[in-house]
Amino acid sequence: MSEYSLSINGKKLKVDVSEDTPLLWVLRDTLDLTGTKYGCGMAQCGACTIHIDGMPTRSCVTPVTLAIGKEITTIEGLSENGDHPVQKAWDTLDVPQCGFCQSGQMMTAAALLKENPNPDEEEISMAMSAHICRCGTYHRINEAVKLAAKLQKR
Amino acid sequence: MKNNRRDFLKNMLLTSGGLVIGFNSLGNSAAEIISMENVKDELLSNAFLTIDSNNLITIFSPNPEIGQGIKTAFAVIVAEELDVDWEKVVVKQADLDIKRFERQLTGGSGAIKHSWERLRKAGATGRYALVAAASKKWNVSATTLKTDKGFVINEKGEKISYGELVNDAVSVEIPKEIPLKSNKEFKLIGQTIKSVDNKTVLTGKAKYGMDYKQPGMLYAQIVRPQGFGQTLKDFDATEAKKIDGVIDVISFKDKVAIIGKSNWPIMKARKVLTINWTNTKELESDTKHNQIFTDMMKNGPFEVRRKDGDIEKAFAEAHKIIEAEYQCPFLSHSPMEPMNFFADVKKDSAKLVGPTQTPQSAQNQVAKLLNIPVENITVELTKMGGGFGRRLNNDYALEAAEVSSLIKAPVKLMWTREDDMSGGIYRPAVRYKFKASIDKAGNVTGFALKGVGLNAGNSTRQDNFPVGAIENVLIESADYKSDITTGPWRAPITNFLAYAEQAFIDEIAFAAGKDPVKLRLELLKKAIEKPVGKITYEPLRFEKVITTVAERAKWGSAKKGLHQGFSVYFSHNSYVAQIAEVEMKKGKPTLKKVFAVTDCGIVINQSGARNQIYGAIVDGLGHAMYGNLNFENGAPKQTNFDQYRLIRFNEVPEIDAHFIDNGIDPTGLGEPALPPTGGALANAIFKATGKRLYKQPFAQEDEKVAEIL
Numbered sequence: 001m002s003e004y005s006l007s008i009n010g011k012k013l014k015v016d017v018s019e020d021t022p023l024l025w026v027l028r029d030t031l032d033l034t035g036t037k038y039g040c041g042m043a044q045c046g047a048c049t050i051h052i053d054g055m056p057t058r059s060c061v062t063p064v065t066l067a068i069g070k071e072i073t074t075i076e077g078l079s080e081n082g083d084h085p086v087q088k089a090w091d092t093l094d095v096p097q098c099g100f101c102q103s104g105q106m107m108t109a110a111a112l113l114k115e116n117p118n119p120d121e122e123e124i125s126m127a128m129s130a131h132i133c134r135c136g137t138y139h140r141i142n143e144a145v146k147l148a149a150k151l152q153k154r
Numbered sequence: 155m156k157n158n159r160r161d162f163l164k165n166m167l168l169t170s171g172g173l174v175i176g177f178n179s180l181g182n183s184a185a186e187i188i189s190m191e192n193v194k195d196e197l198l199s200n201a202f203l204t205i206d207s208n209n210l211i212t213i214f215s216p217n218p219e220i221g222q223g224i225k226t227a228f229a230v231i232v233a234e235e236l237d238v239d240w241e242k243v244v245v246k247q248a249d250l251d252i253k254r255f256e257r258q259l260t261g262g263s264g265a266i267k268h269s270w271e272r273l274r275k276a277g278a279t280g281r282y283a284l285v286a287a288a289s290k291k292w293n294v295s296a297t298t299l300k301t302d303k304g305f306v307i308n309e310k311g312e313k314i315s316y317g318e319l320v321n322d323a324v325s326v327e328i329p330k331e332i333p334l335k336s337n338k339e340f341k342l343i344g345q346t347i348k349s350v351d352n353k354t355v356l357t358g359k360a361k362y363g364m365d366y367k368q369p370g371m372l373y374a375q376i377v378r379p380q381g382f383g384q385t386l387k388d389f390d391a392t393e394a395k396k397i398d399g400v401i402d403v404i405s406f407k408d409k410v411a412i413i414g415k416s417n418w419p420i421m422k423a424r425k426v427l428t429i430n431w432t433n434t435k436e437l438e439s440d441t442k443h444n445q446i447f448t449d450m451m452k453n454g455p456f457e458v459r460r461k462d463g464d465i466e467k468a469f470a471e472a473h474k475i476i477e478a479e480y481q482c483p484f485l486s487h488s489p490m491e492p493m494n495f496f497a498d499v500k501k502d503s504a505k506l507v508g509p510t511q512t513p514q515s516a517q518n519q520v521a522k523l524l525n526i527p528v529e530n531i532t533v534e535l536t537k538m539g540g541g542f543g544r545r546l547n548n549d550y551a552l553e554a555a556e557v558s559s560l561i562k563a564p565v566k567l568m569w570t571r572e573d574d575m576s577g578g579i580y581r582p583a584v585r586y587k588f589k590a591s592i593d594k595a596g597n598v599t600g601f602a603l604k605g606v607g608l609n610a611g612n613s614t615r616q617d618n619f620p621v622g623a624i625e626n627v628l629i630e631s632a633d634y635k636s637d638i639t640t641g642p643w644r645a646p647i648t649n650f651l652a653y654a655e656q657a658f659i660d661e662i663a664f665a666a667g668k669d670p671v672k673l674r675l676e677l678l679k680k681a682i683e684k685p686v687g688k689i690t691y692e693p694l695r696f697e698k699v700i701t702t703v704a705e706r707a708k709w710g711s712a713k714k715g716l717h718q719g720f721s722v723y724f725s726h727n728s729y730v731a732q733i734a735e736v737e738m739k740k741g742k743p744t745l746k747k748v749f750a751v752t753d754c755g756i757v758i759n760q761s762g763a764r765n766q767i768y769g770a771i772v773d774g775l776g777h778a779m780y781g782n783l784n785f786e787n788g789a790p791k792q793t794n795f796d797q798y799r800l801i802r803f804n805e806v807p808e809i810d811a812h813f814i815d816n817g818i819d820p821t822g823l824g825e826p827a828l829p830p831t832g833g834a835l836a837n838a839i840f841k842a843t844g845k846r847l848y849k850q851p852f853a854q855e856d857e858k859v860a861e862i863l
């Protein structure tokens with residue numbers, strides 16, 4: 001075990017974990033940031049997606065050491081009051097069913113819109129197809145990404 | 155102050171301990187506190203809501219929410235009859251409370267049908283008492299009063315809030331018959347209402363089972379036999395125990411449990427744990443399953459499920475005979491949140507927290523397993539990351555309880571995705587053989603179905619359409635007791651039977667030279683005019699969804715290059731007809747659109763209902779195309795999403811979801827839109843490519859359609 005200091009959602013936090021621990025388990029088990037979900041542990045489903053220096057990243061396959069000195073954002077830190085355009089759009093269009101995949105979906109959508117404020121169908125599809133929603137909320141995710149792009153411009 | 159505190163405690167006890175209260179008032183000044191002794195029994199029967207004197211209205215939703223939208227729908231029904239401001243209502247998931255609620259489970263799309271009346275009465279009783287209290291206060295007749303958004307309003311337009319009336323409302327005498335609103339008076343029901351959980355889900359604050367924590371809690375994972383039919387021989391945990399963060403390795407019931415301070419050390423320990431398993435018998439495989447199916451399809455033993463007329467005679471006199479066999483594999487439920495449960499077992503009590511579709515059965519089973527009085531076991535329901543039937547079985551909750559009792563500590567058991575996918579309770583593998591006869595005029599004279607399943611129980615639905623519309627019928631089923639465990643999977647049995655049957659009826663239509671939609675309507679006409687034996691469906695409702703979807707999709711006059719496939723199914727008391735449209739371009743088929751018309755009676759929440767239709771169709775398409783578990787040495791080869799393919803964002807077609815909404819009492823919607831989907835797709839594929847698909851997953855059955863989504 002070693003001590004690492006991490007910057008998460010704008011806060012400096014210290015954790016004492018072994019060096020190979022994936023960020024996912026550091027966030028969930030050590031820091032109680034349980035909004036980031038475990039779905040597969042092998043970069044297949046996207047439920048664990050967070051931002052590292054703004055890049056959407058699968059925390060289940062990212063060891064803690066790779067995040068040192070970088071800025072980590074989780075769903076809990078996507079916005080202060082739950083009013084990021086993506087969160088607003090997701091609510092307006094009532095996207096979630098069970099909701100388990102949605103933090104990951106929104107983290108990817110938020111990163112996409114930051115990088116590319118006007119994604120076309122193809123670009124949205126490319127980004128969002130990296131995720132699995134077992135409940136099948138894909139139609140509304142599609143609409144929500146487009147709505148979030150509009151909200152972001154205001 | 156003393157009194158105040160006593161009453162406060164009593165209220166707490168009553169709300170949390172099981173005795174049911176209609177109205178309470180927590181933590182307010184002495185004057186506002188209600189003396190529970192005076193509360194009428196009738197009001198006490200109102201388990202679903204509380205109103206406090208600050209006008210805070212809380213509605214409790216007792217049934218487990220797995221993503222089907224029940225928490226919101228239930229609350230909408232109560233709020234409708236209570237006539238409150240939806241925006242101000244707080245909706246809470248109620249924990250298991252058998253004294254307070256009936257049928258606190260999620261399964262069979264049965265909750266709405268079961269609870270519709272109860273929920274309405276719960277709301278209406280509250281409203282009645284509040285109106286009566288206001289009528290006394292104003293000294294006017296109750297019939298002159300109206301309610302809206304949590305206020306009682308008199309003829310002068312004066313308003314008084316429900317909160318202000320609570321103290322008087324509790325002593326109102328409640329009659330046996332409480333008037334309910336007419337459908338025309340609905341303000342909330344039928345609107346587009348967002349899920350009450352959006353706020354917490356979208357900010358990452360919602361607590362799923364996996365997120366639950368309690369001080370001093372340990373983590374556990376379990377290594378189970380690799381193949382079904384294996385037992386534990388021995389294990390060596392020397393290396394595993396050396397890993398920092400691992401606390402202990404124990405075994406019970408052919409399982410090895412690793413206990414640790416968090417999940418990652420446990421995962422590492424699993425890799426260095428040496429376990430030897432014993433094969434006590436021949437382990438099952440695809441090859442073995444094939445043999446069993448072939449043998450049993452030929453030799454049975456079959457149980458007759460239904461017999462009408464004389465099928466042999468019908469076949470002997472037939473102008474044409476049509477026969478086909480359909481096959482489907484085992485499937486994993488794979489809800490997005492893998493199985494997990496928290497347990498804190500003490501000598502004589504247990505606290506259980508986690509995701510389950512059947513909390514009461516978890517309570518009973520743990521009581522039996524650990525010999526703890528049922529009344530000393532509490533079950534708290536968390537938010538759940540899907541269920542699809544998997545969480546009807548509490549195996550993982552029992553494991554958590556057992557581990558906690560063995561290590562004498564609170565523990566959170568987590569299954570990895572691999573555990574979840576290889577841990578059994580699958581949708582059973584099934585095969586169906588259909589045989590039908592038609593006469594010279596193209597009428598269907600005989601219909602026979604043989605279902606063979608591996609741990610499928612009765613794999614037929616003997617009283618469902620087209621039974622009842624055909625003179626001579628024979629429905630039989632045979633079941634093999636396999637080591638591979640199975641359980642209900644979203645729309646049990648019908649999730650596959652519907653495809654097989656709807657594809658076969660399409661074949662009959664083709665052989666009879668009839669339009670597939672017309673053939674169904676002809677059959678239904680017979681079921682309306684002169685049904686043969688007992689039927690479970692209402693043919694007129696069936697007919698309506700068929701004609702409506704045909705109209706919406708312009709059946710029979712699709713654009714050039716578009717090929718339509720039709721399917722319709724009745725399950726869980728709802729009717730769903732679908733038309734799938736496949737486009738052929740340069741010899742390559744692509745699924746473009748699915749039209750769905752649903753009759754589930756009154757639609758309670760447009761948004762939730764649509765979500766269920768989209769979700770079920772996407773689910774149905776994905777699993778028909780890709781879903782597959784192959785077995786070797788008693789174990790599934792697919793253990794994670796890299797091999798077990800699920801449908802993704804870029805693969806979903808446009809969906810047109812329409813509801814009949816005929817004002818009939820509502821029925822379930824979590825499942826019924828899934829069964830018809832595979833059939834609509836297969837029939838559209840046939841139109842487009844000329845090839846019939848008899849085996850799921852379709853992507854493996856025919857390379858040409860592998861990319862159709």
Ligand code: FES
Nearest residue numbers: 039040041046060
């Ligand atoms: S849990 Fe990381 S991608 Fe699935």
Ligand code: FES
Nearest residue numbers: 098099133134135
């Ligand atoms: S909403 Fe349930 S998995 Fe996406």
